[in-house]
Amino acid sequence: MSVSADLDLTLSDFILTIRVAMLMARGTMFLALAISAVALSGCGLAYDASTHVRASRMERTLKPGQSSLEVHQSWGEPDLRQYLGRSEQVWSYAIQPNNNDVAATLLYTSVKAGDNGRFLDLKFVNGKLVSWSKAEHTIPAKQGSGFSFGVGPGGGVSNLAHF
Numbered sequence: 001m002s003v004s005a006d007l008d009l010t011l012s013d014f015i016l017t018i019r020v021a022m023l024m025a026r027g028t029m030f031l032a033l034a035i036s037a038v039a040l041s042g043c044g045l046a047y048d049a050s051t052h053v054r055a056s057r058m059e060r061t062l063k064p065g066q067s068s069l070e071v072h073q074s075w076g077e078p079d080l081r082q083y084l085g086r087s088e089q090v091w092s093y094a095i096q097p098n099n100n101d102v103a104a105t106l107l108y109t110s111v112k113a114g115d116n117g118r119f120l121d122l123k124f125v126n127g128k129l130v131s132w133s134k135a136e137h138t139i140p141a142k143q144g145s146g147f148s149f150g151v152g153p154g155g156g157v158s159n160l161a162h163f
Contacts, residue, residue: 092119
């Protein structure tokens with residue numbers, strides 16, 4: 001009888017150990033999923049915060065008369081370019097690109113067609129910065145399809161370009 005009692009204890013201990021291990025694995029998996037969800041949802045918030053910081057720095061450091069090349073080297077490619085004629089351009093840098101889409105603000109990290117947002121508009125005349133101000137824009141559809149590159153206003157009929 002003592003042998004069967006030892007086996008029963010060992011078998012029950014084994015079953016208990018398996019149950020505890022399964023519960024720990026579930027808990028670990030849940031924790032990993034929760035951390036991943038928080039990290040992924042933070043991407044959009046981090047992008048949104050960085051666009052606010054960039055716009056604030058731009059407003060403090062831009063100087064009338066800067067060339068479009070100087071601005072481009074300092075701040076990169078604008079989110080939108082609008083060509084107002086042969087000698088005038090408006091470059092728009094996102095401040096808060098996804099005003100109308102909570103999911104995009106939390107999860108998506110860049111502007112996309114149809115998004116409504118706040119931008120810092122920089123006006124250039126003859127390649128020189130003349131003014132800047134905040135404005136609301138709706139992002140147009142990208143021009144062309146697939147991968148493309150070019151110089152100038154692009155191949156579409158619109159004078160507004162989304163890069």
